[in-house]
Amino acid sequence: KNLIQIAIDGPAGSGKSTVAKKLAQVLGFIYLDTGAMYRTVTLKALRSQIDLNDPQALKAIVDTIAIDFDKDRVLMDREDCTEAIRQPEVSRNVSKVAMDVHVREVMVKQQQQIASNKNVIMDGRDIGTHVLPNADYKFFLVASAEERASRRLRELAAKGFETDLKTLTKEIELRDKLDSERACAPLAQASDAICIDTTTFNIEEVVNALLEIIQNRK
Ligand code: C5P
Numbered sequence: 001k002n003l004i005q006i007a008i009d010g011p012a013g014s015g016k017s018t019v020a021k022k023l024a025q026v027l028g029f030i031y032l033d034t035g036a037m038y039r040t041v042t043l044k045a046l047r048s049q050i051d052l053n054d055p056q057a058l059k060a061i062v063d064t065i066a067i068d069f070d071k072d073r074v075l076m077d078r079e080d081c082t083e084a085i086r087q088p089e090v091s092r093n094v095s096k097v098a099m100d101v102h103v104r105e106v107m108v109k110q111q112q113q114i115a116s117n118k119n120v121i122m123d124g125r126d127i128g129t130h131v132l133p134n135a136d137y138k139f140f141l142v143a144s145a146e147e148r149a150s151r152r153l154r155e156l157a158a159k160g161f162e163t164d165l166k167t168l169t170k171e172i173e174l175r176d177k178l179d180s181e182r183a184c185a186p187l188a189q190a191s192d193a194i195c196i197d198t199t200t201f202n203i204e205e206v207v208n209a210l211l212e213i214i215q216n217r218k
Pocket of ligand 1: 012013034035036038039094095096098123124125126127175179
């Protein structure tokens with residue numbers, strides 16, 4: 001079988017997930033939001049009130065959690081947690097959980113399993129570098145910190161969360177720093193990835209830019 005894999009990586013708020021979702025629709029591929037998986041583990045860890053720096057406690061959680069995707073819903077142990085995993089509390093703690101080597105090992109195995117028999121678009125931080133190193137297409141999306149923060153502000157406001165641009169910019173910068181500096185599979189552009197700056201682009205323009213690259217290389 002000739003399966004196609006597309007990897008989209010980049011920092012928080014670079015537009016990855018919105019673009020990946022649209023692209024998957026157009027191409028008829030499966031879309032996997034790997035950030036949602038780390039968020040789901042984080043939500044369970046927070047609810048269990050474990051010490052997020054304790055590898056043993058994290059292991060107990062990640063070894064027993066069931067993460068499932070049902071269309072655009074995310075399920076944690078069969079419970080719909082789609083909205084819950086977007087809470088600021090989860091965003092503020094997810095990088096700590098995602099630093100854990102065992103957590104990453106378990107997540108990556110599941111991600112590779114999902115990609116093993118379908119055409120897939122996956123977005124995250126380490127897809128092009130670790131999860132799908134042989135992906136047919138690799139993209140790295142970036143945007144200025146201000147633009148990324150204001151995108152998040154709009155997203156959160158639409159969901160009823162109140163916050164301000166300054167706080168959000170700080171949180172996003174801290175998350176990117178933790179994600180880029182961790183020892184295990186940090187946020188990084190794969191050497192064979194195409195970098196696209198989305199600062200001045202809307203979603204449609206980014207989707208079209210990626211489609212053009214994909215169609216021209218066929
Ligand atoms: O993509 P999103 O912003 O929802 O990801 C949340 C967090 O999950 C990231 O900040 C990062 O800590 C972690 N993550 C990761 N590797 C991935 C995807 C997400 O470490 N492939």
